[in-house]
Amino acid sequence: MISGNESSSVDVPSVTADPVDDAALAQVMRVVPLGAGVLAGAAVALLVLGYLAIYLLVFLPRGGVG
């Protein structure tokens, strides 16, 4: 049992040095948005291509309606 004057090891914040320095972080953050953009762009491009294929090759040839 822990008395009021004592503290457990859980309460002591572990102070460790950040292994990533600012320069490395800045370097990574310069590249990450480009990768996210390429990934999201490719996903959206595939979605739009699928939509266009169905719209142009299936929907329009089925004729007018109203």
Next chain:
Amino acid sequence: MTEQSAHVHERRILGTEMLWAFGVGVLIAAVLGMIVFTALTRDINPPSNVEHIDPKRLHLSGEFAEQNLGTTVGADGSVTVRVIATQFMFVPRCIAVPRGRPVTLRFATPDVVHGLLITGTNVNTMVVPGFVAQVYTTFTRTGDLLMPCHEYCGLGHSEMWATVQIVPDSEFKPDRDGRVSCAQR
């Protein structure tokens, strides 16, 4: 990270987000533009007819009385098809239409909500009690197409379907009353 580099970093993120928002805006405008363009040039629109009819009396007299159902060719050559959707059949069960001519399809129901589509075409509508569902279309190929009910209407729903018989215009010959029936095959 220094304050200056953090500021540059935030500006880069903002620039990326603005670029993405612009790209998405262009895509949305292109899709909407394409829909409006085809609606105006190729006459492709969602069916939007609003017309009331008394579901309790529609079979007794008027447009949807038994003798008026099926395909009719008007004096001006216009082709109109009138069908009743009821639990669990379409009346009539086969409709004949010409290929390459505008056709007006009109549906009504005396009981519950039904729906229909004609396979391989863009014809697709609900049939709601109290309203006349109307769809214009031009069939582009000959043959027999299936027209099932696509709105669950009761235990016999899966047995509710009709046939659309599309014939070449040269074989589409109305009788003296302007009526055209399906060819017996």
